[in-house]
Amino acid sequence: MKDKQVEKLIKAEAKRQKSVINLIASENYVSKDVLEALGSILTNKYAEGYPGRRYYGGNTIIDKVELLAMERVLKLFKLKPAEWHVNVQPLSGSPANLAVYSALVPLGGKIMGMKLSSGGHLTHGQPVSMTGKIWKQVPFEVDAKTERLNYPELKKIAMKEKPDIIVCGFTAYPRFVDFKKFREIADACGAILMVDMSHFAGLVAGGVYPSPFKYADVVTTTTHKTLRSARSAMIFVRKDAREFNKKIDKVIIPGLQGGPHENQIAAVAVSMREAMSPAYKKYAKQVVKNAQTLAGELSKLGWRIVSGGTDSHLILVDTWMNGKGISGKDASDRLEKAGIIVNMNTIPQDPRGVMDPSGIRLGTPAETTRGKKEKDMIAIARKIDKVLRGKR
Ligand SMILES: Cc1ncc(COP(=O)(O)O)c(C=O)c1O
Known part of the structure; x- marks a missing residue:
């Protein structure tokens, strides 16, 4: 690298990463192949839009990259393309969650999400996050005694508050989530069910954590935690008469983002193949x-x-x-x-x-x-x- 100042910093960080015991629950070490895709010339290309429908010319190869990533993602999570759509363009987990609410929850509507202190994420409608300013959070907590989710209690809150969307999937909750119970609660109060599987996506892919796909309407995930990919995110949307997939695609571009980071998307494609092994x-x-x-x-x-x-x-x-x-x-x-x-x-x-x-x-x-x-x-x-x- 010609820039010695930056090179020195990267080397120092590499040394730090090697020398410590890393117990940060949301971090991982990606493969050389993932790094190669991430550092590739794909970063040079503008590709606003979706495969086959770009606003810029020169995207025949980029289209193949994005389609390959989408195909591998669906395959990894055993999803049929006729039933599930995936958008691989969100730049990270927070923008992915913002996109879902922007597409599916009316401004000022209610997001039922876990309080930060119980293990929820900022983007689950916490008052300090924009998701809690644009929409209103209906907070829930874990049971004070068991420190686990109390489903009958959740149902009571949901029936009283009638949220537009219920978000489950957390940042500091160590236990399995019963997605079937969340589905029943969402059906009872008429809410959309969104699962944010950012933390445990890799465990779902590896078959050691329950899969949310049978029950959720929408699933978001980051790719860089247990899934061991480049820093990115994706949104899975159930295909049905409500056409949430079309709404979410429209919110990502032109609603919230411009050009997707295709080098990041290629790195995700690489790691999806790794995760199938x-x-x-x-x-x-x-x-x-x-x-x-x-x-x-x-x-x-x-x-x-x-x-x-x-x-x-x-x-x-x-x-x-x-x-x-x-x-x-x-x-x-x-x-x-x-x-x-x-x-x-x-x-x-x-x-x-x-x-x-x-x-x-x-x-x-x-x-x-x-x-x-x-x-x-x-x-x-x-x-x-x-x-x-x-x-x-
Ligand atoms: C459950 C959950 N959702 C969303 C995010 C946000 O992801 P990002 O940091 O990529 O914006 C995180 C990050 O820690 C998370 O734990």
Whole structure:
């Protein structure tokens, strides 16, 4: 690279990434092939529109790239093109969610979404997000005792508030989601059911997390978490008389975006092929085994695991433990000094603030990509315990 300043920074970041234990639940390490597609000359091309209907000339090859990505995505999730449409152009997860509401929820309408403190994402209608300013959030929380979703309680809220859309799929909820129950609730109150599977998409692809496709009207996902692809997103839309697919395509372009990032889309195509391999299925299984081992060992060492464990790739640890432990920020800072990267996180009913909450979120997708197994998780848990119990 001629630009030595930027080259130096990239090299330094590569060194940092290699030298730490990465337990950020939403991060992963992509393959060389994904990086190659991402760094390819496809970035030079403007392709506003969709395959076969572009506003710019010169897109015969780009059309093939995008169609290949769409075909592979549907194949990976075992979806029939006659029943499901996928839009692979959203630039990332937040714009994808914004696109769904813009297409399907009237301005000022209601989005029923999980509160941030219970594990919801900002774009599920939180008041600080534009999704909570343009639309009104109908918030729900996990049960205070079990720290799991309480479906009868959700139904009560939905029947009272009659939201336009119900969003399920979360950023810090470690358990399986019962999509069938969410469907029943959506049908009872007349809402659209949207699943944001950003966090667990790779686990669905690997067959270790329930698939939402039988029940959802719309599914959004980022591609860069468990799915181990380039930073991007997609929107899956059930094809039926309501024609949501047409509405969503129109909102992406011309509604919200301009030219799609076709280098990103090519990188997604590459990783979809990778995710169809037996090796990826093994990977997804190992991600969950590792998370369960990590949670089990931390629990044995005396740390309270929110909801008592995990069904997925992520774990929420209550480090504060009613003042007997340390805050989430303190925990995250200390762990970083010891070479373990995590993020501070609120826990359900958190008595502390978002900027210094009561817990940390841990995830195993990145370290599993690096080949870590159960024995490594036990060693990591012990290291975490030692750091967190060290002198303040
Ligand atoms: C559930 C969920 N949805 C959406 C997003 C937003 O994705 P992005 O950061 O790509 O905008 C995230 C990111 O953490 C997420 O966890």
